[in-house]
Amino acid sequence: MHSRLLPAQPETAVYRALDHRPVSHEPAAAGSHYTEASSPVAGTNGEGPATLSPPACDPQAGRDPIFVTQPYLPPLHEFLPYLEGIWERKVLTNNGPCHQELERCLGDYLGLKHVSLFANGTLALMTGLQALDLAGEVITTPYSFVATSHSLLWNRLQPVFVDIDPETLNLHPDRIEAAITSRTTAILPMHCYGNPCDVAAIKAIADCHGLKVIYDAAHAFGVTDSGGSILRHGDLSVLSFHATKVFNTFEGGAIVSPDAETKQRIDHLKNFGFVDETTVVEPGINGKMSEINAAFGLLQLKHIDEVLAERRRIAAFYRQHLTQVCGITCLTSSAKRHNASYFPIFVEAGYPLDRDALYALFKRKNIHTRRYFYPPITSFPMYSALQSACPAGLPNTYSAADRVICLPIYPGLPDEVVQTVVDTIANAS
Structure with missing residues (x-):
């Protein structure tokens, strides 16, 4: 599946030797x-x-x-051919072949079409909120990692915290409904410990009040409900590929979009707002994943x-x-x-x-x-x-x-x- 990203020459003896070399760490x-x-x-x-x-x-x-x-x-010798391919191509970032291949392979694995890779999950969350053009208040969870709410402050949005369900530890739908005001524009739930939120109830509330829903899915890689990947819910779902996550790219993250148009805007936002070599359409950031991180993700998917x-x-x-x-x-x-x-x-x-x-x-x-x-x-x-x-x-x-x-x-x-x-x-x- 990934052969075009690997060097042409066969595996060398050094790779085989490294397979059994102990890795020291602190x-x-x-x-x-x-x-x-x-x-x-x-x-x-x-x-x-x-x-x-x-x-x-x-x-x-x-x-x-x-x-x-x-x-x-994974075994180190399996990663070395990917690195050799990067060294041969001399493409380290800017939507290189490993980056493109990982987006495609993640979409295939998760059963989703529109995946945008990021340097980390926090940048992905910040960019996702920016892409939804939000203002005012966003209802969110107090029971999460601080990046969830920090991303709101970075977008000059007002967090409104509501209590969690004592059984699932996810946002309680009744508390969401009670907290909505004229300034509310979105809901930012988190699938706590990979346990799915009540996505049907949250969608019903959002549809009734005209709100956006962006899921912090940092814990939810590979989680499914009866209809497929839990990541298909909401206006956006945001993943973390940090070293502590079940799927990691050393550091990394991704946004799952519902359509190609939304993905395209997110891809512009994570690359300084560039549309092409000479056209900048909005004030984006540098949120791109490097080729080395993407290559590691390709190898991780095999395992x-x-x-x-x-x-x-x-x-x-x-x-x-x-x-x-x-x-x-x-x-x-x-x-x-x-x-x-x-x-x-x-x-x-x-x-x-x-x-x-x-x-x-x-x-x-x-x-x-x-x-x-x-x-x-x-x-x-x-x-x-x-x-x-x-x-x-x-x-x-x-x-x-x-x-x-x-x-x-x-x-x-x-x-x-x-x-x-x-x-x-x-x-x-």
Whole structure:
């Protein structure tokens, strides 16, 4: 499928040798709301029953820390031919052949026609909002990563925060309806942890009031509902291909548009507003994805099904065993096919520890979980003064922020560590 992007000569011995060369790395510090540790992993297993190898005794004693996620990296020797092709063509950016091919291949994989690649998901979100010609107020979620609401401020839009559904952790449709004013122009929901929003209810509200809908789909790569990709909903859907996502291009993102005309405008906006060599039609930015990032995405697509299968296998094991633990609740999903991008659990009142104590217990075992999303966006100074940011109006948001913890899940996570995570939760006192 990608042969025209690879160098003409056959694979050399150096590629074969590099296949078995260990990759050294220094993992970043974990535990921050803003950063997620990332380090190379190798190998995946196919999707199968929720079983693991026999656990070792205290498997983390004296070992490197386990982080909540790690990026999937295909074998290095598979990437080198793509790099050679780039070196031969000497095209590094500006809608090069790898960029064009990745847009096409992503569209084929996701079942969508109009995909625009970006340097990162935040630039994609900012550009998508610009493309919709919005003004005034945009209703959005307080339970997300800060980039969701930051993109509104960068577009001089007023965030209006409404509470989430306590079961799905997505925007509650009833709260959206109640927050609409004469200044409301759009809704910016987020598919939290890859769990689909109530897209039918949100569409009905938007259609009734003449509002645009732009989905923050940073967590939702590969997620489907009964009709296909969840990304087909709304006026736009925005993806992140950050290193911590299930599909990554080191850094990257994309916008899914409903038609060719919208995609064309977005493509102008991400390239300084250029239509051709001498014509600029609007004040765009430089949001383009490089050829190296796009090439890595092409290689990632070859492995994405095995990556998702391994994540689902680990998620199934967690769910099978943790649903039996008193005081622990697993998040349910309405997706026909979920991507297991995260595995959040609720630490309830009946559990012997509160969420922060469980987080600290894992940290003592050198296992870094994540309190995600904690604290809520509305607690940060650029938002806290807004009337809609008052905690009293967001009880479900603040309750979730105090109870949710995300467990380690990624391809290459050792089975004995997964078992240790389960045992730690089950045996805490």
